[in-house]
Amino acid sequence: MIEVNNITKKFFLPKSLKETLFSPFKKNKEIIALSNVSLKLEQGKILALLGPNGAGKTTFIKILATLILPDSGTAKIFGYDLITQTQQIKSKVGIVLGEEKGFYWRLTGRQNLEFFGILYELPKAKLRKRIADIANLLEIDDLDKPYQTYSTGMKHRFGLARCLIAEPEIIFMDEPTKSLDPKNSHQLRIFIKEKIVRKLGRTIIFTTHQTKEAETLADKIAIMDKGKIRAFGELNEINHRLGLREDAPLEETFLKIMQAEENES
């Protein structure tokens, strides 16, 4: 369902004033965000992209969501090509960014959801029913408060709610529990696993720094660092390949991979 082959992405750093003045023809410094990333994922699974800051996790999901173009490599989502069939892919995917912003703070929750629903070209009656159903599913009691007055946990639910309006098959989530307290993080994980994946049958790819989160939520894990996937698969498989106990915690797996990488470099 998702098949990624050798995706590479570089970004160029802007020149400093000194460089612009004294070396105007020198090429901008480049950062390799992703280097030959490949993976396959089946429908209805949860994949965690685990890695330190700057590993390329967010760039990877934004490329798969068609928001950024890769420099090279190919990817197919539901058989559609990532570069040439973006419209078809857009209708199948949604993204939730783990930030409180992303909505119009002066509008109410309902006004925000209706705004995005119309951008998704949903008929009015269908949109209203869908908003009510999603609010019920995500246990959002009051849709008519200004967005700025909702708690952080509730704002995260609105991010999910907006994404679900379009009924995407695949949901990309960038650090879904960022800035949430332990209780709200736990609740959101249950929402994701029980309601979004098990009940609605969606596929989720999420980024995280937290080994515990990846371990409790994901079916498969991709450990990323410096733009590369260092390990990919189910946790017991990865542990087996690394010569660890199959039930070793993800933290141990992660540290072993990072240590091996440090030794290499």
Added chain:
Amino acid sequence: MNLNFFRKAFVFLKRDLLINASYKFAFLFDLGSIIFSVLTFFFVARLFGEKALIYLTNYGGDYFSFVLIGIAFSGYLSTAMNSFCQTISEEQAYGTLEAIILSPTKISTLVICGSIWNFLFTSLRIIVYLILGWLFFGLDLSKINLVSSMIILILTIISFSSLGIISAGLVLVLKRGDPINWLFNGLSRFLGGVYFPISILPLWVQKISLFLPLTHSLEGVRKSLILGTSIKELTPQIFMLSIYILIFLPLGILGFKAAIKRAKKDGSLIYT
């Protein structure tokens, strides 16, 4: 343009109205500031008195009417030059751009629909300018030719918007420092006949001002509003504004598409 485009245009307009109305005082103060602008130019016009008459015979001979219309209608140029790129940067700041791009909404639709409120608000400001001038300061609009005024107005908005789309494309690529905005918005205020008729300028400078759409727009608007000039007599202005549209609108659309593609490639559309 299909039905969904109009639904989207309406929902953008509703969003902007609700957001702006939630800042009630800013909204009212913005309109209220027009009073000070009108008062300032009323007394400046008094200062000039009849000395300005020889330069203003083509516009009814009154400096206050001349400058009031100049200031009011040049607002469309500022709106067109800033609104399109501002729409994108505001969505980036709100953090809503990703969600909008992922919906079946083209970036061109976002840019156009997100600017409707700004154009409507500019129109409201113009109406307030004209009403204040007419009610309290003797602005004479008794000869107004509504059809000519509307035609010039539509051509003005489209020609300025063509430049605004080019400007938005350049901002996407250059990030800051937009030469088109500097050239057309900045230079036009000086040479486009906002504060004084271009006949006051040296002949060679007058020739430069003829390359600016604002010059033709203001000429047409003043003549149709103050003198009631017919469409036929406004042919030179209509012709020049149409030429601008024919050249700059396709150029703007192509340039903007290329800029979006480049911004998607270098990640600057999403990473702010």
